[in-house]
Amino acid sequence: MKVHLIYFSPGGTTKRTVHNIAQGMGNVEVIEHDMLVQENRRKKYNFKTDDLVILGMMTATKLFGVPEEIFNSIQGHNTPIVGVVLYGNGYYGKSLICMKKEVESRGFKMVAAGAFIGQSSFAPKIAKGRPDAKDREIQLQFGKDIYEKVVVNKDFSFKSKLKINWPKDDTLTFVKCAIGSALPGYTVKLPYAWNQLSLNDNCIQCKKCEKHCPVNAIDIFTKSFDRKKCLGCAGCISICPKKAISLANPSLVNMMKKLETTRAERKEPKTFF
Ligand SMILES: Cc1cc2nc3c(=O)[nH]c(=O)nc-3n(C[C@H](O)[C@H](O)[C@H](O)COP(=O)(O)O)c2cc1C
Structure with a gap:
């Protein structure tokens, strides 16, 4: 086999x-x-x-x-x-x-x-x-x-x-999960405003993020992230050896801070x- x-x-x-x-x-x-x-x-x-x-x-x-x-x-x-x-x-x-x-x-x-x-x-x-x-x-x-x-x-x-x-411990997440589960289809896509990434000066243009991106949404030479293509999978953030890419949307960053407590x-x- x-x-x-x-x-x-x-x-x-x-x-x-x-x-x-x-x-x-x-x-x-x-x-x-x-x-x-x-x-x-x-x-x-x-x-x-x-x-x-x-x-x-x-x-x-x-x-x-x-x-x-x-x-x-x-x-x-x-x-x-x-x-x-x-x-x-x-x-x-x-x-x-x-x-x-x-x-x-x-x-x-x-x-x-x-x-x-x-x-x-x-x-x-x-x-x-x-x-x-x-x-x-x-x-x-x-x-x-x-x-x-x-x-x-x-x-x-x-x-x-x-x-x-x-999710049993938090009502808002429970409601979101219930709505998400009831919607047709199986892909959850991030809201457009959340697909915002920033690139800092640590970037050495090694192109690892470009190659890793599942939808070819990155052109590191022009420092552009195509938000229409971007899935918001965060693969680029995790693959970058210089930690040069990060989330830029303040609401998403705030939400993640809260989740650090509720998902501890x-x-x-x-x-x-
Ligand atoms: C857009 C997006 C939505 C996610 N939603 C959830 C979620 O609802 N609940 C959860 O526990 N993890 C969620 N995660 C976290 C991932 O499922 C988790 O980190 C997973 O281990 C990532 O797999 P990978 O390392 O193979 O990419 C989400 C991640 C992304 C990128």
Whole structure:
């Protein structure tokens, strides 16, 4: 059985997580498809019953990034798939439910799923350093359990009932999550005003941000960020070796400061079979 890792991971936490899961599976052949790369999202991937796909995406209330392109690029033929979402110690809303629905309408069978915590894209103090050593142990064990279930026992069942992960502690966030969950589609896009980035003098024009941006929204030579294209994924902020890029919208910066307090308590990963 070949294990295909498909991931969209601007900040790298989703990528690390799917890697750990695959490592937990032991000595399997692993093939990677990095969906941050635009050309990869435009390819067509056909998977067989004896492939296993691990699909990892970062999340807001629903899935975030470019899920439509990713889903449209993959086709299964009764192919087992593991759904993985990463969230920044807040809540993962409806993301696993959306992912299951989308992949199962494209010939896949979800055999396991997991919601894991990753360092926040916008506020690095939230869930700092995660996935950490404790998360890694859980991810390795998750991979081991998937191997036993799917590869050894050929068990493609999924008995867990996926529910919306509601924010219970804060009414305003609860209401926002409820509205977001009820809206059609699965992509949450940042309000236009929030897609504002600033570049300081530390920039050495290494172009790492340009290459990393999933939608080619950056021209570092002219110091321009195309806010119409920008997804607000914060990949450029996390990849910059000189910490030259930062959020510029005061409301968003303020909100992140508040979240540092309300999202301080450690949440633990959840897995489903
Ligand atoms: C636009 C956007 C919205 C996000 N919304 C949420 C959210 O609602 N709840 C949460 O816990 N984390 C949220 N996050 C944080 C990411 O899901 C989290 O940091 C994730 O680990 C990032 O994955 P990556 O490192 O693979 O990019 C959001 C991040 C971005 C960029």
